[in-house]
Amino acid sequence: MKRRLLLPVAVLLVATAAPAHSVTTDDLRAAAIRTAATRAEDVHVEGALPSGATYVMDVPADWNGTVLLFSHGFRPPGAPNPAQNVTDPATRDLLLKDGYALIGSSYATTGWAVEHAVPDQLATLDAFTERFGAAGRTLAWGQSYGGFVTTRIAERHPDRVDGTLSVCGLVQGGVANWNSTLDPVFALKALLAPDAAVPLVRFPDRATATAAADALSTVVTEAQNSAAGRARIALAAALHNIPGWNDPSQPRPAPTDRTAQQANQYSAVQGLLATAAFSWRQDTETLAGGNPSWNTGVDYPAMLRASSAYEEVKGLYKAAGRSLADDLRTLNRTPRVTADRAAVDWMSRTSAFTGRLTKPQLTLHTTGDALVPVQTESAYLRAATAGGSRHLLRQAYVDNAGHCTFSPAEQLAALDTLEHRVDTGRWGDTGAAALNSLAAQVDPTTPARFTAYRPTAYPRPYDLAHPGDAYRP
Secondary structure, eight states, rough: OTTTTSSSTTTOOOOOOOOOOSSSSSHHHHHHHHHHHHHOEEEEEEEEEEESSSSEEEEEOOOEEEEEEEEEOOOOSSSSOOOOOOOOOOHHHHHTTTTOOOOOOOOSSSSSSSHHHHHHHHHHHHHHHHHHHHEEEEEEEEETTTHHHHHHHHOOOGGGGGGGEEEOTTTOOOOHHHHHHHHHHHHHHHHHOTSSSOOOSSSSHHHHHHHHHHHHHHHHHHHTTTTTHHHHHHHHHTTTOSSSSTTTSSSOOOOHHHHHHHHHHHHHHHHHHIIIIIIIIHHHHHHOOOOOOTTTOOOOHHHHSSTTHHHHHHHHHHHHHHOHHHHHHHHSOOOOOOOOOOHHHHHHHHHOOOOOSSSSSEEEEEEESSSSSSSSSHHHHHHHTTTOOOEEEEEEEEEESSSOOOOOHHHHHHHHHHHHHHHSOOOOOHHHHHHHHHHHOOOOSOOBBBOOOOOOOSOOOTTOOOGGGSSOO
16 A cells, blocks of 8 residues: 555556556546546445445545455344445544555345355445446455455355455355354253253244253353353353454463463353354345254364363363263254255355455454354365465464454454455565554554464354265255
């Protein structure tokens, strides 16, 4: 980005990557520069698409020819659904100051809006081109569920973009996401309320899902009052890789402070029960035409051993005088949840990734994310490796708790890095030190937190590059 980028690029003049459209990239950028030169003031545009989605566009007077297509995160059914073209106001101000055009839509529907989000985003890009002319470069980026949307654009519509950035994204895909959301609640019910009539899937309506969530939440609240109950909650959290520090408002626990780690996980588990595990699942099941999740054949002891929280769980069980082996045997003996084949097929068709990129993608994640655990990045790395596009993917990590808790400087450093790859055809240095240096150029007053990090394996990956991931009842 032109104000501070120290990498050896000329943002508007160098084009070694393949163009996104049939005309040359140089032609598009020259046209974009001419268009920008005729405008004397910033332009803010709001409008509606034929689908019913709304869009918002901000184009600075000194537009540099690059448009950033932003995909927003998950919005529960019934929640407000405004159009959004950037993550936060501070990041917007920095990007506009640098001359970037910012665009994005609301999506026509809320919830798991997989059938509307990508078409609405591409229609927003079309509306931008019709009004302002073709961009010299198009970078798609998205946050949380929007990272999922962005990766779908990357895999299925690479001709529309020059590169993509997934920020705290659901890059494990939909099938894996809902399977991994099932595991912790399955464990909670099996270990804390084995005889309770609490459904975990196939909710006929929102009221049923809400009642089930409330019932299991009450059981978890009671369990938190005993050492054995706390150990079991930590076990359930570990199956989802919920970290022991997952909210920036929490004090960061010492590595061996199991009590504080578990207390933080307890809060995150209650949040999961109140949102994704029940009410959000019910809406998604309605779209899928049934239950798209299963845990048949899952080896829970093996999953726990591979978890980032394994040592914590062992310590808590030992302190409680409870047999971890007994509870794991109970889990493996508990009757499993089967999926509905048609729902799995729908989710696989609409929401699973191929791992086949043809344009560069950078992903960015915090290390302490409870809602979309950092292990999702392992899932997409696995897919891209099998899909033959590992060389186009880079992954970066910020040492912070919370979901999508990045500073504006860290976000701009990631965009800088992607832009460098698009302009030069080379990734260059994507290590933590280089990214921290870029972030410091944006805001030298705030320490950047990029870190060298390698997440543990995603517990139950599912992608279209691995035929063995297919559902088997």
